[in-house]
Amino acid sequence: MENSSSQVPVTVLTGFLGAGKTTLLNRILTEQHGRRYAVIVNEFGEQGIDNDLVVDADEEVFEMNNGCICCTVRGDLIRILGGLMKRADQLDAIIVETTGLADPAPVAQTFFVDQDVADRTKLDAIVTVADAVHLSTQLGEHHEAEEQIAFADVVLLNKIDLVDQSQIIGVKDRIRKINPYTKIIETNRCAAPLDEVLGLNAFSLDRVLEVEPDFLDSDHDHEHDDDVTSVSFVSDTPLDLEKFEKWFGNLLQTHGQNILRSKGILDFKNEKDRYVFQGVHMLMDASPMGPWPEKSIRNSRVVFIGRKLETMNLKEGFESCKSD
């Protein structure tokens, strides 16, 4: 019912303490961008310069009573986004800063679960600021650092002036192993153009169509059980809709906690349209996206980012959805 132009885009800014989130926020608040932003911060304590609006919040993660065991949302976001939508002035975008140790999933899930939030705002992208010097160590020590990379649509790889070229290659490899779809921007002092960070529309279903990752082979080096990895599969044989729904529904119910993000473009037998989906843990958004373009290859592509993916028989499950 609401059209997308009336929904205010929301950018989620994550990253470990010291990576440079505040530097980026300061840039957003001080640069002459001619737009009106609201910035939701934790303990920032500064006023917006220009004409931006700064709102203080505490991260409050709430469990939902909807039978979905991993379904948590950000209660403070529901309250504040609802409040911002009552204002008479129009906001061009909203930026949400999370604390260094935050799990991005509850933020993303808020946009799937709360109808008022989904009607009036849309999740634009998750942007993670990473410290090129310390990211490798942080990934080994903190679950949250892996999650922040796994959820990122954009990684701002910051402080690259402090590392040499081989270290940059190493840390980028590490990021790609967790999340091959994220866009990596190398920066110093977060000096990326703001239009590469804001207004990306990364959570819109039609953006899934544009994603053409380098498909990885699944037999990369053995990782620790708790490491976040990704796998992807392609099928040139059309899939059977019923079989897919059954397998995928069951998969999310059983393993949703360990599947951080999923995306796919699907070619179903006897269906004219392309089907596109994307999910966060157990929650999923899916829709037909019009007929296949004439010159494009009709095939099905799915990708999973998560933990313990090797225990889920993903390849066999996906293969079993092929139509006879």
Add this chain to the structure above:
Amino acid sequence: MNNESVIKSRFEENGKVFETGAPVTGAVSIENAVAVGFGDGSIRFFWPDNDPLEVQAHSGAILSIASSNDGVITGGQDGRFLKISTNAEVEEIYNFGTRWVDNVAAYESMVLCSSGKNVYIWSDENDKPKILEHQSTIGGIAIDQNGRRIAVSCYGGVTLWRLEKNKWKSSKFAWKGSHGKVGFSPDGKYLVTTMQENELHAWRIRDKASFAMSGYPSKVKSFTWAGDNPYLVTAGAKEAICWPFDGKEGPKGRKPLCIASGGQQNATFVESLPGEKAVFAGFRNGMVLLSELSEHPNDVLIQNPTGSEVSNISISPDRSHILVGDSKGQILWSPLWEQ
């Protein structure tokens, strides 16, 4: 909806329409006026006989409004807690800086507000507020009919504070989940909250027996009490859902009355007509109906769809006028009875 074939209701024919351009965020009765709070921080007083008076009070939206002894009190996104008299005098009770003032309430000369996880109470004797702390950001506050109990909802349930020997003592009414608005039943025996899920929760205060009222297709954003039983009248569905709170067990195991069934969309605001067994229901498309509290109700059209969600319905203290406000800032102010 600029459809010329739409037949205007008597209320639209006889009333005045104001386009304020700012969302209506709340309204309350004060003296002989209805005071309305807006998303641009202004307050407007509507009187039966005079033109409305506009007062610029907050910068940013007004989040909550209540009436006190000598003016309306408001909480805003500018962190200010204000008292505004009907002759437009603005007094700052407190300034919370960058923290929003989410909820306000008053009883006689006692005024309170919530900001973040705390409730702040000002009563006659003290200039300094008494602070009541809670575990998470407060969703709603309510004062009972005697001013002796304060209900505060947040994540995990309601805290009921009682004034005993000049001290506020707390008692917890727990229920998993995030609770929003809270209210006492008119007899003071029940507590009711709206929830993040599409349902309401209620407790009998005496023994903390609790129950859910569920089955709504959308979030319940508004409730009120109507009739002698009384009924708890709720928004959130395509009809106004009215739960009977008479008898020992209230609505437990009983079916609600469903009235005001002419709306095509979910109700977003409900209000009772004081002294009558009747309820106003405002819908997501801007339509407003008046309906009887009965098994086979008659509906009266108050307002045709405007295209914007009804965010407030208020009756003037002398019951002569009705005010309907929507989320785009349109106000209908109309005589309630045939002239």
